Amino acid sequence: xxxxxxxxxxxxxxxxxxxxxxxxxxxxxxxxxxxxxxxxxxxxxxxxxxxxxxxxxxxxxxxxxxxxxxxxxxxxxxxxxxxxxxxxxxxxxxxxxxxxxxxxxxxxxxxxxxxxxxxxxxxxxxxxxxxxxxxxxxxxxxxxxxxxxxxxxxxxxxxxxxxxxxxxxxxxxxxxxxxxxxxxxxxxxxxxxxxxxxxxxxxxxxxxxxxxxxxxxxxxxxxxxxxxxxxxxxxxxxxxxxxxxxxxxxxxx
Amino acid sequence: xxxxxxxxxxxxxxxxxxxxxxxxxxxxxxxxxxxxxxxxxxxxxxxxxxxxxxxxxxxxxxxxxxxxxxxxxxxxxxxxxxxxxxxxxxxxxxxxxxxxxxxxxxxxxxxxxxxxxxxxxxxxxxxxxxxxxxxxxxxxxxxxxxxxxxxxxxxxxxxxxxxxxxxxxxxxxxxxxxxxxxxxxxxxxxxxxxxxxxxxxxxxxxxxxxxxxxxxxxxxxxxxxxxxxxxxxxxxxxxxxxxxxxxxxxxxx
Numbered sequence: 001x002x003x004x005x006x007x008x009x010x011x012x013x014x015x016x017x018x019x020x021x022x023x024x025x026x027x028x029x030x031x032x033x034x035x036x037x038x039x040x041x042x043x044x045x046x047x048x049x050x051x052x053x054x055x056x057x058x059x060x061x062x063x064x065x066x067x068x069x070x071x072x073x074x075x076x077x078x079x080x081x082x083x084x085x086x087x088x089x090x091x092x093x094x095x096x097x098x099x100x101x102x103x104x105x106x107x108x109x110x111x112x113x114x115x116x117x118x119x120x121x122x123x124x125x126x127x128x129x130x131x132x133x134x135x136x137x138x139x140x141x142x143x144x145x146x147x148x149x150x151x152x153x154x155x156x157x158x159x160x161x162x163x164x165x166x167x168x169x170x171x172x173x174x175x176x177x178x179x180x181x182x183x184x185x186x187x188x189x190x191x192x193x194x195x196x197x198x199x200x201x202x203x204x205x206x207x208x209x210x211x212x213x214x215x216x217x218x219x220x221x222x223x224x225x226x227x228x229x230x231x232x233x234x235x236x237x238x239x240x241x242x243x244x245x246x247x248x249x250x251x252x253x
Numbered sequence: 254x255x256x257x258x259x260x261x262x263x264x265x266x267x268x269x270x271x272x273x274x275x276x277x278x279x280x281x282x283x284x285x286x287x288x289x290x291x292x293x294x295x296x297x298x299x300x301x302x303x304x305x306x307x308x309x310x311x312x313x314x315x316x317x318x319x320x321x322x323x324x325x326x327x328x329x330x331x332x333x334x335x336x337x338x339x340x341x342x343x344x345x346x347x348x349x350x351x352x353x354x355x356x357x358x359x360x361x362x363x364x365x366x367x368x369x370x371x372x373x374x375x376x377x378x379x380x381x382x383x384x385x386x387x388x389x390x391x392x393x394x395x396x397x398x399x400x401x402x403x404x405x406x407x408x409x410x411x412x413x414x415x416x417x418x419x420x421x422x423x424x425x426x427x428x429x430x431x432x433x434x435x436x437x438x439x440x441x442x443x444x445x446x447x448x449x450x451x452x453x454x455x456x457x458x459x460x461x462x463x464x465x466x467x468x469x470x471x472x473x474x475x476x477x478x479x480x481x482x483x484x485x486x487x488x489x490x491x492x493x494x495x496x497x498x499x500x501x502x503x504x505x506x
Contacts, residue, residue: 044343090297090356092402098351103343134401141394148387149345 004205006198009214011162013222022225026066029228034070036232037107039240041075046151046238047102050231051110053119054159055197056187057169058217059224060111063159067228071107078109081116093117093135094142101146114139115204122200123193132203140209147210154210155234157227158201159217163194257458259451262467264415266475275478279319282481287323289485290360292493294328299491300355300405303484304363306372307412308450309440310422311470312477313364316412320481324360331362334369346370346388347395354399367392368457375453376446385456393462400463407463408487410480411454412470416447 013019040046052060064078079100088096094114102108118135121127127135146152161169170191173183205212213230217223266272293299305313317331332353341349347367355361371388374380380388399405414422423444426436458465466483470476 087356090358090403091354092398092405094398094402095351095354098348101344101348103340105343138394138398138402141391141398145345145347145391145394149347149391150343152345 004202004212004214006160006202006205006214009160009216011160011165011216011218013216013219017222019219019221023221026221026225026228029225029232030067031070033068033228033231033235034072036235036240037068037071037075039242040107040235040238041072041105042242043240044105046153046240047104048107048234048238049102049110049146049152049154050108051113051115051154051156052159053113053115053157053201054217055161055166055194056190057166057173058159058161059220060159062220063157063224063227064109064111066224067231068107068109075105076107076109077102078111080111081113092138094138098142101150102152104150114142118204119197119200122203123196136204136207140207143210153234153238155231156208156210156212157230158205158212158214159223160214161217163191165218166191166194257455257465257467259413259455259458259467262413262469264413264418264469264471266469266472270475272472272474276474279474279478279481282478282485283320284323286321286481286484286488287325289488289493290321290324290328292495293360293488293491294325294358295495296493297358298404299493300357300403301360301484301488301491302355302363302399302405302407303361304366304368304407304409305412306366306368306410306454307470308414308419308447309443310419310426311412311414312473313412315473316410316477316480317362317364319477320484321360321362328358329360329362330355331364333364334366345391347391351395354403355405357403367395371457372450372453375456376449389457389460393460396463406487406491408484409461409463409465410483411458411465411467412476413467414470416444418471419444419447 013022037048040048052063054060068076068078081096084096097110097114100108100110118127118132118139122129122132143154146154170183170187173179173187205214213226215223215226266275290301293301305316307313321329321331334349337349350363350367353361353363371380371385371392375382375385396407399407423436423440426432426440458467466479468476468479
């Protein structure tokens with residue numbers, strides 16, 4: 001696979017994309033995703049793990065909301081990874097992650113994930129390069145286990161935002177009364193470390209065995225569409241179906 | 254490392270071993286283990302994971318009781334792995350194991366473990382050789398993570414019992430009123446699969462990156478002593494110490 005160089009990938013929607021029709025298509029896809037997630041749940045053969053990573057303001061919560069809005073609460077669960085608790089910190093970095101992986105039939109959203117342990121932790125030099133390499137290897141092994149031992153499909157999205165657009169969105173949070181609850185002055189400080197984040201995001205993306213989807217995220221509507229399309233295509237390939245009763249009264253599967 | 258061939262390793266205590274002095278030494282070791290486990294807990298630098306595997310009647314519970322009797326309940330925890338629950342079964346085989354690994358400062362006993370997933374499951378052909386190979390690789394990766402990311406020391410004991418001695422012990426369970434609670438007629442059925450178990454135990458032991466201790470277990474007193482000595486030596490190497498106050502009133506570590 002060719003190396004991903006983030007600075008060479010556009011963060012913008014294509015010029016010819018038509019917002020109105022894209023928004024409509026996204027809503028249609030979300031409805032289908034909801035229906036297929038119910039089948040996945042009923043069938044209990046596979047599970048789907050969706051990893052959402054991206055800088056502050058890139059729209060992880062927004063994607064979680066709009067793409068998966070039609071998935072029943074019983075089927076879907078979103079887990080946002082924050083600063084580790086004292087108990088979590090006393091264990092290996094994958095301990096709290098493994099606890100939260102999807103069971104067969106489930107769709108699980110990770111808002112941030114185990115990748116933070118080789119992103120923010122590297123940016124702030126809480127871990128050295130050797131530890132980061134050992135963690136990356138552990139991540140690849142861990143994801144392999146989920147795929148091979150539990151029929152998990154792992155979908156990774158990097159929400160690719162420009163630095164300029166991030167600053168606009170952080171400013172929105174400061175001003176918009178419906179977004180102020182998300183505002184944290186420390187985010188502006190963290191934003192100054194942009195170049196370092198990009199470097200370690202590239203290292204994480206290029207070192208992953210299971211590939212990443214790089215999603216242009218300066219426009220919310222286009223970002224949501226790209227993710228929805230990929231989730232839909234993936235579910236379609238899994239081809240879930242409601243198990244039917246056989247003549248003897250037993251389930252087919 | 255030379256390949257382990259279980260049939261070539263004695264299950265008996267050496268002829269010259271003196272039961273009375275061995276029992277006394279074991280009790281002394283257990284006291285020291287208890288003290289050192291408190292230091293491990295206070296220091297919170299390392300964790301110790303003790304894996305006890307062996308056929309029915311080999312004395313996993315007995316070891317857990319006698320070797321660790323002086324460890325405070327706050328420091329030590331024993332987890333017996335049984336048939337997976339429906340929720341556990343809907344996840345990869347290491348999911349329920351990872352949840353139970355020791356935090357820094359803890360001593361954790363696994364009575365049976367993730368190795369059952371390549372033992373009983375192979376004996377009964379619930380998984381094929383390919384799945385077993387993929388699980389063995391996952392086990393080695395998982396144990397590496399615990400060692401590298403959380404300063405965990407993993408001590409593995411195979412309690413090596415002869416088939417004849419097993420049958421005696423199962424019979425004891427049938428007769429002894431204090432042991433009847435452990436009796437399960439199905440154990441005699443499982444015992445008939447002895448040779449298969451030995452074959453897959455050998456495969457597990459020889460495929461493990463972190464080595465196993467093969468403990469002659471026909472005599473309870475000798476078995477307990479060998480385990481106690483190894484646990485003691487391991488804790489001594491970890492060299493835990495109560496963190497002291499410095500002159501500025503802060504802890505040294």
